[in-house]
Structure formats: structure tokens, C-alpha cells
Amino acid sequence: MKSLTAATPEAGSTLKRNRFWIKAFQQRYLYMMSLPFVVWIFVFSYVPIWGWLTAFQNYKPKDSILDQEWVGFDNFIELFQDERFYLVLRNTLAMSTMGLLVGFTVPVIFALLLNEMKGQFFKRSVQTISYLPHFVSWVVVAGLVYKMLSTDGGAVNQLLMWLNIIDQPIQFMAKGNLFWGIVTASDLWKEVGWNSIIFLAAMAGIDPELYEASTVDGAGRFRKMWHITLPGIRTTFMVLFILSIGHLISIGFEKQFLLGNPLVSDYSEVSDLYALKYGIQMSRYSYGTAIGIVNSIVSILLVFIANGIYKRVTKETVI
Amino acid sequence: MQGVVQKNIGDKIFDLFIYVFMTVVAIVTLYPFLNVLAISFNDSVDTVRGGLTIYPREFTLKNYETIFGFEGLVTGFKNSVIRTVVGTAIGVVAASMMAYTLSRPDFQARRWMSVMFALTMYFSGGLIPGFLLMKHLGLIGTFSVYIIPALLSVWNVFVIRSYIDGLPYALQESAKIDGASDWTIFWRIIFPLCQPVLATVALFIAVGHWNSWFDTYLFNNRSPENTTLQFELMKVLLSTQTGSDYRDPNAQQAMAAVSPESIKMAITIVVTVPILLVYPFLQKYFVKGMTLGAVKS
Numbered sequence: 001m002k003s004l005t006a007a008t009p010e011a012g013s014t015l016k017r018n019r020f021w022i023k024a025f026q027q028r029y030l031y032m033m034s035l036p037f038v039v040w041i042f043v044f045s046y047v048p049i050w051g052w053l054t055a056f057q058n059y060k061p062k063d064s065i066l067d068q069e070w071v072g073f074d075n076f077i078e079l080f081q082d083e084r085f086y087l088v089l090r091n092t093l094a095m096s097t098m099g100l101l102v103g104f105t106v107p108v109i110f111a112l113l114l115n116e117m118k119g120q121f122f123k124r125s126v127q128t129i130s131y132l133p134h135f136v137s138w139v140v141v142a143g144l145v146y147k148m149l150s151t152d153g154g155a156v157n158q159l160l161m162w163l164n165i166i167d168q169p170i171q172f173m174a175k176g177n178l179f180w181g182i183v184t185a186s187d188l189w190k191e192v193g194w195n196s197i198i199f200l201a202a203m204a205g206i207d208p209e210l211y212e213a214s215t216v217d218g219a220g221r222f223r224k225m226w227h228i229t230l231p232g233i234r235t236t237f238m239v240l241f242i243l244s245i246g247h248l249i250s251i252g253f254e255k256q257f258l259l260g261n262p263l264v265s266d267y268s269e270v271s272d273l274y275a276l277k278y279g280i281q282m283s284r285y286s287y288g289t290a291i292g293i294v295n296s297i298v299s300i301l302l303v304f305i306a307n308g309i310y311k312r313v314t315k316e317t318v319i
Numbered sequence: 320m321q322g323v324v325q326k327n328i329g330d331k332i333f334d335l336f337i338y339v340f341m342t343v344v345a346i347v348t349l350y351p352f353l354n355v356l357a358i359s360f361n362d363s364v365d366t367v368r369g370g371l372t373i374y375p376r377e378f379t380l381k382n383y384e385t386i387f388g389f390e391g392l393v394t395g396f397k398n399s400v401i402r403t404v405v406g407t408a409i410g411v412v413a414a415s416m417m418a419y420t421l422s423r424p425d426f427q428a429r430r431w432m433s434v435m436f437a438l439t440m441y442f443s444g445g446l447i448p449g450f451l452l453m454k455h456l457g458l459i460g461t462f463s464v465y466i467i468p469a470l471l472s473v474w475n476v477f478v479i480r481s482y483i484d485g486l487p488y489a490l491q492e493s494a495k496i497d498g499a500s501d502w503t504i505f506w507r508i509i510f511p512l513c514q515p516v517l518a519t520v521a522l523f524i525a526v527g528h529w530n531s532w533f534d535t536y537l538f539n540n541r542s543p544e545n546t547t548l549q550f551e552l553m554k555v556l557l558s559t560q561t562g563s564d565y566r567d568p569n570a571q572q573a574m575a576a577v578s579p580e581s582i583k584m585a586i587t588i589v590v591t592v593p594i595l596l597v598y599p600f601l602q603k604y605f606v607k608g609m610t611l612g613a614v615k616s
Contacts (some may be wrong), residue, residue, distance in 0.1 A: 048444020137530035292445030
């Protein structure tokens with residue numbers, strides 16, 4: 001009796017284990033299709049997290065990560081004592097906030113106006129043209145921006161001179177105080193059409209009966225835009241907005257790298273460029289990693305703050 | 320529904336405003352490209368006089384002849400084409416395969432694999448640990464650094480998966496009853512049915528590969544045989560901005576003879592045109608694809 005009760009669960013578990021292996025064998029093709037990618041994602045996405053340890057070390061590439069000299073928070077202390085770091089943080093936050101505000105409002109207005117257009121052919125053409133810059137690289141865009149803003153024959157300077165707004169060409173790329181604006185404007189030029197797609201899609205999903213009902217009620221065009229179209233895309237807008245706040249600090253560095261030059265570096269250097277400069281070009285890997293970690297922490301904090309505000313306002317949550 | 324109400328003056332002015340505004344948007348978007356195109360076909364000595372707008376004043380192909388004599392550019396072009404074609408083909412197959420296994424409700428490992436993939440969308444190791452990883456894997460200075468680390472995009476996997484979820488599962492079940500293996504079901508049924516979403520994903524991957532320059536800068540700046548077109552353009556652009564010299568001695572000579580401006584513009588066109596040729600054909604797919612993404616997320 002005793003042996004019987006003891007044996008049953010064991011038999012049960014071996015049976016279960018057997019069933020697992022039988023099923024696994026039946027699904028062997030599914031395993032073959034997915035396991036290589038699981039290994040891949042482990043190596044390329046999870047192993048680098050392990051590399052965060054280097055921030056607490058004095059990392060020398062020749063030894064393994066476990067045989068390094070541990071220095072505790074020294075790298076972070078040095079980072080927080082560096083004045084340049086605060087400048088870089090200011091630039092990052094300034095450019096990403098500007099990008100966030102302009103990069104959301106303008107595509108919405110653009111989509112709203114496109115949505116009001118009736119000529120299908122013209123509408124399509126404008127849309128197709130507006131997507132175009134999204135597909136070219138930042139290298140190309142930087143080249144175009146330099147060309148358009150140049151002092152000899154740049155289109156912008158010529159236009160401003162022709163309109164008598166200025167009488168001397170402006171050296172746009174040499175003025176630090178203009179850099180944030182130039183980056184934001186270039187980004188807008190590149191992405192406005194592309195970013196409007198999602199809002200246009202949301203607008204297309206609004207129930208046409210709402211418009212008909214409001215027409216019957218005597219609502220004009222602007223009332224319809226204000227009371228139906230805009231509220232109709234509110235959810236899409238908010239979700240995208242909160243998600244981009246999370247990327248506020250990780251805005252990347254392509255634009256800043258390509259558009260910046262030594263004359264404007266006080267305004268153009270952002271956190272990733274800073275990490276690149278110290279971490280790779282000067283081989284101070286531990287210090288560079290510490291910059292990356294501080295970045296991620298600020299980024300996560302920003303998402304939580306944004307989500308908290310959103311929750312307060314709407315009683316809903318996005319994350 | 321608009322016709323029900325008579326149009327008033329305000330509406331007409333607003334319509335006019337929209338048309339004017341959209342025309343301005345179109346001009347502002349297109350002008351820089353046309354300007355660059357015009358300069359690239361214009362005689363370089365004449366270009367210096369300035370005042371070129373959207374058509375060449377003295378037409379010539381000299382600028383293009385010159386840049387195709389640059390060794391770096393030709394190698395870069397070849398590498399960019401190869402990495403785009405290979406990277407896109409592998410990327411599409413990889414992402415759809417992974418998406419298929421994650422979409423199978425009866426797959427044992429589905430849950431933990433989904434979690435493992437989803438988590439990577441929220442955090443990453445960052446620039447330096449990523450660089451050190453490439454170093455340890457011996458990928459620096461190789462062509463595979465363009466392909467292997469970019470093999471899969473988790474975002475693409477989830478986009479394709481949500482598309483597969485929309486397909487009727489009965490298709491797979493009936494195939495299974497007919498004796499098809501999971502492998503056959505994927506290749507013969509799921510893969511062909513996913514065409515619209517795969518076209519979108521392929522475009523994204525291809526654009527990413529074609530436009531990328533930073534990986535060349537970071538991992539391959541000391542191996543000229545692995546250069547890419549975007550990186551070559553970047554070198555030319557930055558060299559003339561800061562006044563330092565472009566390293567290729569061939570190029571230096573040519574630039575002295577032609578004028579760096581014309582060279583820059585001709586290279587810009589060579590870099591831009593291939594991608595612009597592709598996108599109008601895929602436009603209908605990506606608009607749909609983006610909409611799908613919007614609904615799901």
C-alpha cells in the first residue's frame with residue numbers, strides 16, 4: 001500500500017516527462033525553426049546586458065569580464081562631476097523635447113489638412129512626395145541641409161535675401177544657438193509625411209455617421225474637425241506620445257553627428273555621442289558604459305513620470 | 320455627405336488654403352532633391368557661378384564619370400548592394416520563421432520564447448557593451464558584422480505574427496490532417512499567404528541596410544574592402560565641411576580637377592536613387608502595414 005502510493009506520483013511525473021519529450025519530438029520542426037534565433041537573441045541582446053558590469057570596473061579588454069579590477073561607483077562619480085556631462089544632458093533633453101513637440105503636432109495638422117482635401121489625385125501625389133525623405137539616409141539629408149543652408153547660393157539664404165528679410169547671408173551651420181532648431185527642422189522635413197500615415201489611418205477609421213449626424217445638427221467644417229476628427233485620433237495620439245517619451249533621452253546621434261561640427265559642439269553633443277567619444281574613441285569602455293546606464297535610468301524614469309501624469313489625467317494607463 | 324450643405328465662402332477659402340499649403344509642402348520636399356540632381360549633371364566650373372535651381376545649365380556626365388573612377392565608391396556600391404540583398408532575404412525568412420513558431424498556439428516553448436523576445440524591446444545593453452561584444456566575437460573588420468547582428472528585428476517578428484494570427488487556423492489544421500509537417504505548413508501555406516506583410520517588412524529591412532553607415536564607421540573603418548556607399552558619402556561630406564582631406568588619393572586629384580561640390584552632389588544622387596526606385600512599388604503595402612501596426616499596438 002505504502003509503496004503503491006509512493007510509486008504513483010513518480011510514475012505520473014515520468015509519464016509527464018515522457019509526454020513532454022513526445023510532444024517535443026512531434027514539434028521538432030518548430031524547435032528547429034526557432035531555437036537558432038533564441039540563441040541569437042540571447043547572444044546579441046542579453047549578453048550585452050551582462051556588459052553593464054564593466055561600468056563598475058576598470059575594464060581592460062585583454063582580460064575576461066570577471067578578472068577585472070572592481071572600482072565600485074568611481075566611474076559614476078567621475079561622470080557626475082564632469083561639467084560636460086550636464087551640457088550633454090541639456091542638449092539631449094532640449095533636442096528631444098523640441099523634436100517631440102514639433103514631431104507630433106505638425107504631422108497631426110498635416111494629416112488633418114490632408115484629410116480635408118477632396119482632389120484624390122493631388123492628395124495622393126502630396127502624400128507620395130511627403131514620404132520620400134523618410135527613405136533616404138541621414139547622410140543624404142545632412143548633405144541636403146548643408147547645401148540648402150550654405151552661405152554661397154543656399155536656397156534658404158537666397159530666399160531670405162530676396163524677401164528682404166536679411167541683407168547678409170546667415171552662417172547657419174556655424175551658429176550654436178541655431179543648431180537645435182536646424183536639427184528639429186531637418187527631422188520634421190524628413191519625417192512629417194511618414195509620421196502622418198498613422199494619424200491618417202486613425203482618421204479613416206472614424207465612423208462616417210458621426211460626420212453625417214453633426215452635419216444634420218448644423219456643424220461647420222471646423223467644428224467637425226475639432227469635435228469629431230481630433231477626438232477620434234486621441235487614443236492613437238496618446239499611446240504614441242507616451243511611448244516616444246520613453247525614447248526622449250535615447251534620441252540617437254545620427255543627426256547630431258552628421259550635422260554637427262566643431263564650431264557648434266557645445267550645442268550638438270548628445271549623450272550617445274559623448275559615450276562614443278569617451279567609450280570607443282578614447283577606449284574608456286567602463287566610463288562609456290556608465291554613461292549608457294545613466295541614460296537608460298533617466299529614460300525609464302521619464303516613461304514612469306509620463307505614464308503617471310497620463311494616469312492622473314485620464315484614469316487609464318498605457319504601459 | 321459634404322454636398323448636403325451649400326459651400327460658403329469660408330469653406331472655399333479654406334480649400335484654397337489647403338491647396339496652397341500642400342503645394343508649398345511638395346515644393347519644399349522636392350526642391351532640395353531636384354537642386355542636387357541639377358548640380359550633379361551640371362558642368363562643375365559653371366556650377367561655381369551659382370544660381371542653379373532645378374535644371375542643369377551646362378549639361379555634362381563628367382561628374383558621374385569621375386566618381387565612378389573612385390575605388391572606394393565602387394567597392395562601397397558593391398558592398399551596399401550585397402548587404403541589402405542578402406540582409407533582406409535572410410531577414411525576411413528569419414523574421415517570418417520566428418513569427419510562425421510564436422504564433423502556433425500549441426507550441427510548447429511559445430510562452431517563454433515570446434517573453435524572451437518581447438523583453439528586448441524595452442532594454443538594451445547600449446553602445447559600448449555592444450561594441451565589446453562584436454570585438455569578442457571577432458566580427459570587427461568583417462563583412463558579416465553587417466548581416467549577423469542585424470539578422471532579426473523583434474519588432475518585425477511581432478508585426479508578422481499579428482498578421483499570421485489573422486489567418487484562419489483551420490488552414491493549418493486541415494494541412495496537418497493531410498499529413499503535412501510543420502515545416503511544410505510554414506513554407507507551402509503560411510509563407511506565401513504572408514506576402515503583403517512580408518513586402519512591408521522587406522522594405523523596412525532593405526531601407527535599413529541601404530541607409531546604414533554607422534556600423535561601417537564603428538566596425539569597418541579600417542578595412543576599406545568592407546566599406547559601404549553611405550559611409551563613402553559621409554566621408555566626402557565631412558571632409559569638405561571640416562576642410563580635412565578625403566583619404567583616397569585618386570579622389571583628391573579628381574576633386575581638385577572637378578570641384579568638391581559637384582562630386583558631393585553626384586554621390587548623393589547615386590546613394591539616393593536606388594532606394595527611391597523601390598518605394599513607389601511597395602507604397603500600397605507599407606501604408607497597409609503601418610495601419611496594421613497602429614491597430615495592433
